[in-house]
Amino acid sequence: MVVCYQGEPGSFSEEAARHCFGRSAKLVPCENFRAVFRTVSRRQATAGIVPIENTVLGSIHQTYDLLLEHHLAIIGETQLRIRLNLLALPGTRPRDIRKIYSQPQALGQCEDFLRSLGDVEVHAFHDTAAAARMIREERMHDAAAIASARAGRRHRLAVLRADVESHRQNYTRFIVIGRRAVRAVRNPRTSVVFAARDLPGALFKALAVFSLRDINLRKIESRPLIGRPWQYLFYLDVDGSPDEARVTQALEHLRELSIFVRVLGTYERALTPTDRMARGRR
Amino acid sequence: MVVCYQGEPGSFSEEAARHCFGRSAKLVPCENFRAVFRTVSRRQATAGIVPIENTVLGSIHQTYDLLLEHHLAIIGETQLRIRLNLLALPGTRPRDIRKIYSQPQALGQCEDFLRSLGDVEVHAFHDTAAAARMIREERMHDAAAIASARAGRRHRLAVLRADVESHRQNYTRFIVIGRRAVRAVRNPRTSVVFAARDLPGALFKALAVFSLRDINLRKIESRPLIGRPWQYLFYLDVDGSPDEARVTQALEHLRELSIFVRVLGTYERALTPTDRMARGRR
Numbered sequence: 001m002v003v004c005y006q007g008e009p010g011s012f013s014e015e016a017a018r019h020c021f022g023r024s025a026k027l028v029p030c031e032n033f034r035a036v037f038r039t040v041s042r043r044q045a046t047a048g049i050v051p052i053e054n055t056v057l058g059s060i061h062q063t064y065d066l067l068l069e070h071h072l073a074i075i076g077e078t079q080l081r082i083r084l085n086l087l088a089l090p091g092t093r094p095r096d097i098r099k100i101y102s103q104p105q106a107l108g109q110c111e112d113f114l115r116s117l118g119d120v121e122v123h124a125f126h127d128t129a130a131a132a133r134m135i136r137e138e139r140m141h142d143a144a145a146i147a148s149a150r151a152g153r154r155h156r157l158a159v160l161r162a163d164v165e166s167h168r169q170n171y172t173r174f175i176v177i178g179r180r181a182v183r184a185v186r187n188p189r190t191s192v193v194f195a196a197r198d199l200p201g202a203l204f205k206a207l208a209v210f211s212l213r214d215i216n217l218r219k220i221e222s223r224p225l226i227g228r229p230w231q232y233l234f235y236l237d238v239d240g241s242p243d244e245a246r247v248t249q250a251l252e253h254l255r256e257l258s259i260f261v262r263v264l265g266t267y268e269r270a271l272t273p274t275d276r277m278a279r280g281r282r
Numbered sequence: 283m284v285v286c287y288q289g290e291p292g293s294f295s296e297e298a299a300r301h302c303f304g305r306s307a308k309l310v311p312c313e314n315f316r317a318v319f320r321t322v323s324r325r326q327a328t329a330g331i332v333p334i335e336n337t338v339l340g341s342i343h344q345t346y347d348l349l350l351e352h353h354l355a356i357i358g359e360t361q362l363r364i365r366l367n368l369l370a371l372p373g374t375r376p377r378d379i380r381k382i383y384s385q386p387q388a389l390g391q392c393e394d395f396l397r398s399l400g401d402v403e404v405h406a407f408h409d410t411a412a413a414a415r416m417i418r419e420e421r422m423h424d425a426a427a428i429a430s431a432r433a434g435r436r437h438r439l440a441v442l443r444a445d446v447e448s449h450r451q452n453y454t455r456f457i458v459i460g461r462r463a464v465r466a467v468r469n470p471r472t473s474v475v476f477a478a479r480d481l482p483g484a485l486f487k488a489l490a491v492f493s494l495r496d497i498n499l500r501k502i503e504s505r506p507l508i509g510r511p512w513q514y515l516f517y518l519d520v521d522g523s524p525d526e527a528r529v530t531q532a533l534e535h536l537r538e539l540s541i542f543v544r545v546l547g548t549y550e551r552a553l554t555p556t557d558r559m560a561r562g563r564r
Contacts, residue, residue, distance in 0.1 A: 055511040058504075061340055124406070169509050203502065204486075204493035211486035218512070220485065222340075222502055227451050229337040230500070 004028040004045040006036050007103075010129030010151030012080055016174040017049045020078050032126070033062050037070045040177055047075065053173045054082070056166065057108050059221050063175070064235055067193070067264055068223075074191050074265030076176035084110055084165045087132050087157035088144040094160055099123060101131035102146035110146060112166040132157055173270070181265055188241035189218065189269040194254055194261040195225055195233050202257065203234065209253040210238050213246040241266040286310040286327040288318050289385075292411030292433030294362055298456040299331045302360050314408070315344050319352045322459055329357065335455045336364070338448065339390050341503050345457070346517055349475070349546055350505075356473050356547030358458035366392055366447045369414050369439035370426040376442055381405060383413035384428035392428060394448040414439055455552070463547055470523035471500065471551040476536055476543040477507055477515050484539065485516065491535040492520050495528040523548040 003021050005013040008029045017027050028045055030036045036048040052063045067074070084106055088097065097120060100107075104124045107114065114122055125131040128147035135145050136155040144160060145151070152159055196202035210217055219237040240247040242263065255261050285303050287295040290311045299309050310327055312318045318330040334345045349356070366388055370379065379402060382389075386406045389396065396404055407413040410429035417427050418437040426442060427433070434441055478484035492499055501519040522529040524545065537543050 053506075055506050056508060058343055058506050167508055169511050171511050173512075200496070200498055201493045203499060204489045207486045207489060211483045214482070216482055217485055219514075220502070220504055222504075224335075224337050224340050226338060226449055229451050229453050230455075232501075 001025045001047070002028055002045040004030050004036050004039045004048045006030050006033050006050055007127040008129045008133070010132060010148065010154040011127050012082060012148060012172060013049055013051065013174065014129070015148065015150065016051075016078050016080050016172075019080065020049065020076060020176055021047075033066055037066045037072060037177065040072055040179060041070055043179070047176050047178045049174050049176050051172045052175045053219075054105065054109070055169055055171045057105055060105075061223065064221060064223055068233070072177045072179060073181040074175050074267055075178040075182045076267045077173060077189070077270045078176070079171050079173045079270045082109060082165060082170045082172050083148065083163055084146050085149050085152055085159045086144050086161040086164050087135065087147055087152040088160050089135060089139065089141055090156070090158045092141055092144070092158070092160070096142055097144045099140070099143040100146060101125045101134065101143060103128045103131070106146050109170055110164045110166060113164040129154070176267070182267065183243065184241055184266050184268040187269045188243070188266050189237055189239055190241055190247060190266045191235065191237050191264040192251065192254070192261065193233055193235045193264060194258040195231070196258050198231060205257050206234065206254060209250045209257065210236070213250050215240050215247060215250055239269075283307045283329070284310055284327045286312050286318050286321045286330045288312050288315050288332055289409040290411045290415070292414060292430065292436040293409050294364060294430060294454060295331055295333065295456065296411070297430065297432065298333075298360050298362050298454075301362065302331065302358060302458055303329070315348055319348045319354060319459065322354055322461060323352055325461070329458050329460045331456050331458050333454045334457045335501075336387065336391070337451055337453045339387055342387075343505065346503060346505050350515070354459045354461060355463040356457050356549055357460040357464045358549045359455060359471070359552045360458070361453050361455045361552045364391060364447060364452045364454050365430065365445055366428050367431050367434055367441045368426050368443040368446050369417065369429055369434040370442050371417060371421065371423055372438070372440045374423055374426070374440070374442070378424055379426045381422070381425040382428060383407045383416065383425060385410045385413070388428050391452055392446045392448055395446040411436070458549070464549065465525065466523055466548050466550045469551045470525070470548050471519055471521055472523055472529060472548045473517065473519050473546040474533065474536070474543065475515055475517045475546060476540040477513070478540050480513060487539050488516065488536060491532045491539065492518070495532050497522050497529060497532055517546075521551075
């Protein structure tokens with residue numbers, strides 16, 4: 001099985017892919033999110049994995065937009081606790097560091113730490129693991145990367161400071177995309193995107209479709225409807241699967257109220273930390 | 283009157299500030315969004331102006347987060363049609379261009395144009411007008427900026443190509459922030475942020491508070507509730523003002539369902555292009 005992900009070995013997306021697909025899958029790095037969608041569309045990979053949301057920085061708009069642009073299905077999800085480290089060549093002292101490189105999302109997640117530093121230039125880089133690799137390959141003794149401990153081990157960098165993220169409750173949710181929708185038996189979740197008709201109370205009525213059938217709404221995200229200023233597309237994640245009559249009926253009802261509805265996929269939802277704690281208690 | 287904005291002279295935020303406050307206001311540029319909020323909080327400006335949403339790229343998360351972090355009020359809004367131009371030193375030919383500089387949002391708005399170019403490096407810069415200034419000051423004959431025609435005139439650059447934005451319906455909505463809430467008489471709009479109690483159907487119930495009172499919901503934006511993974515803050519824009527009983531009652535009702543509610547402000551809503559067309563027809 002070939003699975004593609006954004007970033008390079010040592011990145012969080014690679015870790016998420018490994019977590020979903022185990023040791024046997026062949027993992028293929030991609031330059032950016034768009035390339036992941038393209039690689040799966042062109043049948044160069046069975047599945048792809050991309051981040052969609054982080055508990056500190058919020059939704060990743062580009063992933064939502066790419067879901068709409070490509071006709072792929074969400075077939076799974078997973079989440080990772082994001083622990084970030086300040087990595088440098090062994091022997092580099094904290095006071096030697098003049099430049100810090102990392103991916104913009106990772107930099108955003110350590111804003112407090114970065115603001116606490118004095119005169120250090122912060123540079124956005126396309127990938128956390130790639131930043132670590134650059135420090136090693138270009139032997140940068142005045143620079144550090146912010147990346148995972150795995151990326152540090154991979155590129156033989158020392159951890160100058162661990163856990164530099166601003167919030168401990170820092171998780172990223174990743175989705176798995178494939179060409180064919182799957183069925184989920186355990187804990188199914190369904191993702192849908194729609195554009196409501198331009199009527200008063202349209203969004204309220206669209207949510208009523210689910211709430212009146214006791215279907216839990218887990219997430220709502222709005223994105224602009226291109227070409228119609230101040231109108232929106234809504235992405236919803238709801239509990240349940242179209243195998244249940246009430247979910248199918250809710251989706252039919254949603255179509256009555258919308259100019260466009262697309263089911264993005266049904267998949268087994270990832271265990272959240274709270275779920276795991278609840279399991280532990282049992 | 284002193285009004286601060288993000289960017290520098292020639293930027294779209296400056297144009298929005300001029301549009302709201304006229305020729306007499308003294309406009310003060312700020313390095314970033316956070317500095318705008320800080321400058322107003324510290325009484326170094328009467329008001330500040332920041333973009334909050336674009337019809338192509340969607341909401342600007344940082345502005346939402348800064349609204350929560352600071353105790354300022356939204357006191358106005360305006361919108362601008364964003365027209366982007368490829369600007370270069372006079373004499374530069376299109377085939378000479380090796381590098382393009384602009385602000386990330388502006389780059390995102392001309393994605394189609396940038397993808398149509400061959401071997402050109404695209405560099406993110408902190409401000410559109412600052413990119414234009416750099417081309418002039420550093421006499422870069424192999425580079426271009428993407429910015430407004432105003433920025434081009436200001437820095438004596440030639441328009442190599444006009445309207446490079448991917449979509450004509452490209453508008454940015456800006457909000458005006460101040461220390462004291464205002465009252466709006468004509469076309470009032472109210473912005474509110476809340477965190478619903480963690481109950482089934484919580485968001486649906488929160489929207490019902492408005493819909494059941496025939497209060498139009500114009501915009502919903504969700505942001506993560508920091509420290510509580512997969513729970514959200516919701517920002518709503520609704521028509522009406524707390525001067526109307528039904529709005530006050532709806533807000534009281536919302537408090538019953540929420541762990542936290544804050545009214546961000548009431549202000550006169552900006553005319554949309556559709557409003558203007560409707561006016562023209564009258």
